[in-house]
Amino acid sequence: MNDEKPIIDPIREKTDPMSGDEAHISNGVNVRALAELTRLAISDEEIGKLQKELPSILTFVEMIQSVPADKLLTLRSLGEEVRNVMRADENPHESGTYTEVLLSAAPARQGDRIAVKQVVSRNKKNET
């Protein structure tokens, strides 16, 4: 997504994450900034509702902060729990085999391509 402007909106409005003030870590979530980041058009009314809901959910999940650090495993042992599986890069299917079926699902096509709006703007001033 090359139309990205630098993320300058703080996701937190108030609390400094490094302050160590864990009891209030979930205060001041900037829902509008999150909606921007996740490309979600959300009404002002819903933003207002989420502005209350998200902190209350975060306050609930923050109970994990009470797990003492000395109980936690090292990152190395964490790596063993979930393994990344890579497939060998071999035996590709014949080019074009799935072109039609995949294009038939696309909202807009041009020949054998999915049609999209211009992604990179030539004129910097036109960027939003």
Place this chain on the structure above:
Amino acid sequence: MDISTLTIATARKDLDAKKYSALDLTDAYLDTIREKNPEIHAYLEVWEDSARAEAKHADGMIARGEIHPLTGIPLAIKDNILIEGRIASAASKILEQYRASYDATVTKKLKSQGAVFLGRTNMDEFAMGSSTENSAFGPSKNPIDTSRVPGGSSGGSSAAVAAHMALAALGSDTGGSIRQPASFTGLVGLKPTYGAVSRYGLMAMGSSLDQIGPLTRSVEDTKILFDAIKGNDPYDGTTLPDSPNMSKVRLLTNDMSAITPKRIGVPRSFLAEGTNPDILARFEEALAKLKKAGYEIIDIDLPNVPYSLAVYYIIMPAEVSTNLERFDGIRYGLSVPAEAIRDVYTKTRGAGFGAEARRRILLGAFVLSSGYADAYYRKARAVRSLIRQDFEKAFQSVDAIVTPTNPSPAFTFGSKSDPISMYVEDIFSTPANLAGVPAISVPMGTVVRDGTDLPVGLQIIAPHRREDILFTIGTDIERA
């Protein structure tokens, strides 16, 4: 035929004995669907014509002696599992018109056995919820009490089987989405070991948690359906290798008692808080039955398991926000036209996702965001390892662990509008997903609410790849 008493196992015998044809059987279920689905709303779409064609095909297989356990068995499929050429919407507006371009591996396996697909079942959007109230197409109702939810997210599947609109169904379970609907409707529901069943063609929700599994009327049926769909799949790198089959090992052992489960652990301190007293009473009765069946009941401690719900509601939304990034209005699904591509993304996603999906995407983006990932996502992963260790330690001294499946029975529509009150539904079911171990819900009697008997489930949890233990203990509970 009386479909109210049928199981896959008994239907198999009847079909093989030519008591009725697969077409007769499918027609009987289609009749019931026509009668009951308008009220229950278990199915989003019913495929009468293709179901009858599949049943005729199954009759041909039976006539030729090509009989598999599921040949001619009418099944319901959750709307997040792909069947080539069929709409698969995950009960979301963003995929309302999406037709699957390929078969899920489980679909392929069922087709090769000659199973019959009756239709696709309702669910919470993208499997996010515990009631089907998050479906973009309206909720399903619990056939036992239509003022109550059938559970979720696989609530259409549970409602279909409970109302005899299918002989069995497939669901998916990320934090309890098969076991809780099974518990709420008096069925058996299995979440297999992580990696036991291929997720190729299952719409991803929480990729480190999701599993496909059966909802059925008996433990035997659950085993039949699980056996049909399990196995290593080159298209899903997270599936486990097909190691020497446990049941084959078992046949080589003369001393059956050496591998029969004997010791069952009960994490009492975890259960006491927040569980309805009458559910605890049914649970104690189930323990007494197990004792009578010869099991030793042992109190165990799972010190980090009480953190499961919090860990789950960090890891799951993180994975949801990542997985749902692919719905951008470009390659498939809903696309809301706009001048700039960025507006295509935001308008499509804003219009296509429902409230709970939006909530979890935002939550997930937050816990993954720079500056907060350490305090939330990485910390949650570390605590998840402790939870996993709790189970590993416990399974050194017990063969299985039991809990109630849920702290309360089926609730009424609209009664859990606060998100956290809905999330608490998953308290006993999320630990198995976080640890990757298999868990089953089997009926353990009923509790009364507003004058109605409501079923409740016993959850049995076993070590990795030991579904056989769940079936053994589950069958003992069924018989007791």
